[in-house]
Amino acid sequence: MLNSLSYALYLVLSKPMMARLSARRVITRMFDLATFAMIPIAIVPLMREQWSAIPATAWLGLVLVIAGPTVGAYLLNAWALIYADSSLVAAYIYVQPVLATIMAAVFLGERMRPVVAIAALMIFTGVYFSASKANEEVRISNEE
Numbered sequence: 001m002l003n004s005l006s007y008a009l010y011l012v013l014s015k016p017m018m019a020r021l022s023a024r025r026v027i028t029r030m031f032d033l034a035t036f037a038m039i040p041i042a043i044v045p046l047m048r049e050q051w052s053a054i055p056a057t058a059w060l061g062l063v064l065v066i067a068g069p070t071v072g073a074y075l076l077n078a079w080a081l082i083y084a085d086s087s088l089v090a091a092y093i094y095v096q097p098v099l100a101t102i103m104a105a106v107f108l109g110e111r112m113r114p115v116v117a118i119a120a121l122m123i124f125t126g127v128y129f130s131a132s133k134a135n136e137e138v139r140i141s142n143e144e
Contacts (some may be wrong), residue, residue, distance in 0.1 A: 007090070007093065008090060010030070011077070011081065011086040011089055011090050012086050014026055014030070014078065014081060014086075015081050015085075015086045018078060018081045018082045019082075023075055023078035023079050023081075023082070024075065024078075026078050027071065027074045027075055027078055030074070073096075077089055077093075080092070087130070088130055088131060091126065091127050091130035091131070092127060094123045094126060094127060095123060095124070095127060097119075097123070098119075098120045098123055098124070101116055101120070
């Protein structure tokens, strides 16, 4: 719940910044603040970690996860906030579990159960209605 609240707060507060700053700058500042906020929580485990025991493939995996989906997703969200309401951008976050499930089936050979298909249909339906409502509101405001 705290994660959802934090994400909602990020979307609402970052929208005005998008008008003044580039998406890359906003994301950079966000990661800087998050790093600073995590220091008190992570300092003890970081000091106890056996860094030399971590294999190079794990480091490579970490770099790829940070550089690809993490930064990429935030950049796409920041870009979308320039052109859409924060509530519409938030609705698209619900597509993430569907994509993760599909990727797990393709890359890891995990089996997709029928309940997953039902959940995916519900998610896409909700996102469709959110986008339709947002587009209708934009159309009405442009006519006025």
